[in-house]
Amino acid sequence: MAIPWPDKDDHELLALVQEGSHPAFAELVRRHTERYYRLAFRYLQNREAAEDMVQDAFLKLWEDPHRWHADKNTKFTTWFYRVVVNLCLDLHKKKQPSELNEDMPIIDDRESADEAMQRKQQQIALEGAIAALPERQRTAINLCYDEGLSNQDAADVMAINLKALQSLVMRAKATLKERLKSYL
Amino acid sequence: MSDHRDEKLESLLHSRRVEAARLDLATRISLKAQTVPQIQNISLWQSLRQLFSELHLPKPGYVLASALVLGMVMGFNTTPDNSTIQDANYTTTQSMIPGDEGFL
Secondary structure, three states: OOOOHHHOOHHHHHHHHHOOOHHHHHHHHHHHHHHHHHHHHHHHOOHHHHHHHHHHHHHHHHHOHHHOOHHHOOOHHHHHHHHHHHHHHHHHHHOOOOOOOOOOOOOOOOOOHHHHHHHHHHHHHHHHHHHOOOHHHHHHHHHHOOOOOOHHHHHHHOOOOHHHHHHHHHHHHHHHHHHOHHHO | OHHHHHHHHHHHHHOOOOOOOOOOHHHHHHHHHOOOOOOOOOOHHHHHHHHHHHOOOOOHHHHHHHHHHHHHHHHHHOOOOOOOHHHHHHHHHHHHOOHHHHHO
8 A cells, every 4th residue: 555645754755756756746845845934034034035945945856856865864854954045045145135024923912012012123133133143153043043953953954063053053142142232 | 141141042032033934835836846847867878778769670670671672672773884984084085186186
């Protein structure tokens, strides 16, 4: 009996994608779109741009699925994080970063208007400070504070060791603490 | 004081907002992929096999026999040309001699 799509692991799905299977690709996309979108959004701060970025990344995988080598002993998610990070950094180098979205919704509706405003300002200041960090520190912060990604995974994505990652995060946090003094 | 600021920064970093993607993003990507052809990764061996399969003769015996018959038919239909270079030169020389001198 054939194993249903949700029970197949990523590597099994990728093997099928390499044979041209659209349903396997659709399952892979369904499974991981959200997490890569979140990461892309953290770099681009714009929904449309982040969606386009994730779409590009997945379509590149579909177009040439042999870019993924199963024998490398790397998790698909780690490898694909690297692909998305590189695309985001490339785009960032090509054009000026978009303005921070001041209309970003505030999730907690129970907050008073003042609290909501203060929180919004904090968010804008935080995103601005992160955007101004050096590339590697920014990537370390974006990856380490992404849900579901351990520090070791983040280090693997950046192809550095754990200590180097921790050092990058420490330096980034020191800079952020300095820049966000008035909010802390 | 510094600890308090560290904690505050940590909580700020953990509370970073992400505007939700449109619900149909995954579906859109899957549908778009259906319009994009995949790049075929063909090895040297596969490309050689493909080349030979294009040159493959379904019934080599018949093809060889037909080629032989065709060659023989063409051979029989061609008029044999026995003239040599010397003949050609003689003809050219004769044509250059004026008519009167030819009789002498």
